[in-house]
Amino acid sequence: xxxxxxxxxxxxxxxxxxxxxxxxxxxxxxxYLSGYYEAILLxxxxxxxxxxxxxxxWHTANRYTHDPAAITxxxxxxxxxxxxxxxxxxxxxxxxxxxxxxxxxxxLLPTAFSLAFSLLLLAGLLHLRLDNHAFEQLLTFSCQxxxxxxxxxxxxxxxxxxxxxxxxxxxxxxxxxFFNARHLKIRLNAEVSRARATQKPLALLLVELHQYPEIQKxxxxxxxxxxxxxxxxxxxxxxxxxxxxYRYDAQTLLLLIxxxxxxxxxxxxxxxxxxxxxxxxxxxxxxxVSITPLELQIGEQVADLExxxxxxxxxxxxxxxxxxxxx
Amino acid sequence: MGLLxxxxxxxxxxxxxxxxxxxxxxxxxxxxxxxxxxxxFSGSLVITLALLIGQNSSQNNLQLLSRLVxxxxxxxxxxxxxxxxxxxxYLHxxxxxxxxxxxxxLLPFRTALLFVIGFSISANLLLxxxxxxxxxxxxxxxxxxxxxxxxxxxxxxxSRQEALQKQxxxxxxxxxxxxxxxxxxxxxxxxxxxxxxxxxxxVFITSLDNFDxxxxxxxxxxxxxxxxxYSVAANKLIALIPLAVPKDxxxxxxxxxxxxxxxxxxxxxxxxxxPLAKDLTAFATKSRPTA
Numbered sequence: 001x002x003x004x005x006x007x008x009x010x011x012x013x014x015x016x017x018x019x020x021x022x023x024x025x026x027x028x029x030x031x032y033l034s035g036y037y038e039a040i041l042l043x044x045x046x047x048x049x050x051x052x053x054x055x056x057x058w059h060t061a062n063r064y065t066h067d068p069a070a071i072t073x074x075x076x077x078x079x080x081x082x083x084x085x086x087x088x089x090x091x092x093x094x095x096x097x098x099x100x101x102x103x104x105x106x107x108l109l110p111t112a113f114s115l116a117f118s119l120l121l122l123a124g125l126l127h128l129r130l131d132n133h134a135f136e137q138l139l140t141f142s143c144q145x146x147x148x149x150x151x152x153x154x155x156x157x158x159x160x161x162x163x164x165x166x167x168x169x170x171x172x173x174x175x176x177x178f179f180n181a182r183h184l185k186i187r188l189n190a191e192v193s194r195a196r197a198t199q200k201p202l203a204l205l206l207v208e209l210h211q212y213p214e215i216q217k218x219x220x221x222x223x224x225x226x227x228x229x230x231x232x233x234x235x236x237x238x239x240x241x242x243x244x245x246y247r248y249d250a251q252t253l254l255l256l257i258x259x260x261x262x263x264x265x266x267x268x269x270x271x272x273x274x275x276x277x278x279x280x281x282x283x284x285x286x287x288x289v290s291i292t293p294l295e296l297q298i299g300e301q302v303a304d305l306e307x308x309x310x311x312x313x314x315x316x317x318x319x320x321x322x323x324x325x326x327x
Numbered sequence: 328m329g330l331l332x333x334x335x336x337x338x339x340x341x342x343x344x345x346x347x348x349x350x351x352x353x354x355x356x357x358x359x360x361x362x363x364x365x366x367x368f369s370g371s372l373v374i375t376l377a378l379l380i381g382q383n384s385s386q387n388n389l390q391l392l393s394r395l396v397x398x399x400x401x402x403x404x405x406x407x408x409x410x411x412x413x414x415x416x417y418l419h420x421x422x423x424x425x426x427x428x429x430x431x432x433l434l435p436f437r438t439a440l441l442f443v444i445g446f447s448i449s450a451n452l453l454l455x456x457x458x459x460x461x462x463x464x465x466x467x468x469x470x471x472x473x474x475x476x477x478x479x480x481x482x483x484x485x486s487r488q489e490a491l492q493k494q495x496x497x498x499x500x501x502x503x504x505x506x507x508x509x510x511x512x513x514x515x516x517x518x519x520x521x522x523x524x525x526x527x528x529x530v531f532i533t534s535l536d537n538f539d540x541x542x543x544x545x546x547x548x549x550x551x552x553x554x555x556x557y558s559v560a561a562n563k564l565i566a567l568i569p570l571a572v573p574k575d576x577x578x579x580x581x582x583x584x585x586x587x588x589x590x591x592x593x594x595x596x597x598x599x600x601x602p603l604a605k606d607l608t609a610f611a612t613k614s615r616p617t618a
Binding site for chain 1: 337340341343351418419425429431469472473479488490492496519521552553555569
């Protein structure tokens, strides 16, 4: 779920890198025009780096906890703030850019790394740039810097916290509008206890769309989403009253069919299979789908059923075999 | 970082920010710079209020208080720009960079956006008058850049949170299923009861106090996992109870009245022919009972 936020944010990150790149470019031009050639090296060197980071982030969303593009950008900006020769005797402007650094750091990299970068920059500034200032001034500057850093830190944490809390409460998959795997855990517990209390059978169908990863890779996320959305519509259409549909993982849908034996599940399976073959098309070849029926065994616990569901998925078979071999 | 760690870090960061605000307030009082000291003091009030509100931002009086405190902070910031232009150090101006962060943290998105736009325009005009030279250009560019970045960052999170709110099928406070899910499940359970020739009972639960996640955990032990409990208002819950025969409702009634003596309970037996949606909506919107 957190990668979805990254997908949404990566273009705004790219814009920030571009803005910084353009800013440095403009600064290099200004230095060149004013003839202060000593100060031209760093902005000229960093402008293409920031532009490259911008292009990278625009095309690819971050998949790591600590975004390498953000780390590069923060390192580059930190070095620039510490090593760039001063263009005037009045260094107030460096104070400003340095004071906005923690804010920028927490936008680009909302992790403990930003905190470390900000503190390192403060130490560097005090040692390299502000060493000839009075102690009082150093103290006020440090307090101001740390105040801004703590505001940026709690602002970022609060944003992430609220989003995380909402994500943990969401039980519906946004693409298929089926319940998600988190909700399945709750419902499976309810349905198993209901099946026990009413002494009625409980079955389920695992619908695996094997071409989903290939479509996602070759035709993009949008086409892959449409593909699974169409499959979910067909599944929903074939569900009976009281049946529930879930998105078990990226490529697997699960139908929970209460009051149904394995024979009933097999009938539903063949009907659903025919409908999928007739109605679901894709651009990577003939439809490759497997539908596995399962039934709750007498005395089976919820955890055992969950394990059996996980072990019945064909697409994760190779991973399971590998895990078994490793263990 | 886990949820609990995030909450802990958040509280620590707030304490830290409040501490620095108070430290700088004390320093400026010591320096005899009362107006700047007042700005830091009002900043510390903003953070204290944020600490008090915590995760419980739904109360109307707290929301009103936060607006008032933030409006006073804004006024002090602008007053400082208006009446104390020539100072030895402009360091306090850096706090203006954090204005949008404080606004978006404390206030709802749209109100915060209004504050940020109003403040940015007023501050920009005053800064144009008060500052001069390269410093004016650098400061105003940095100020607008940070304001824009903060607004964009907040907007990205806000749209994500709005999208999640739409997908939500649980009440964040009680962690129970919400009213939207109740209507979906009610229809499904009624159809299922008809198909399986069983019955469906509905329990209307009212409390004098609001429910929270702790009370609802206790309720979870009383109801079976397949008996859905839904939150429809702060002090009202509804439970759907599948029944084999209608007389089972009487047994459940007696048991629940014994287990939950402090709650007001009403029971109803449903059928597909008898739509309940209106009754449920009326129950959810009915005013709070008095003790």
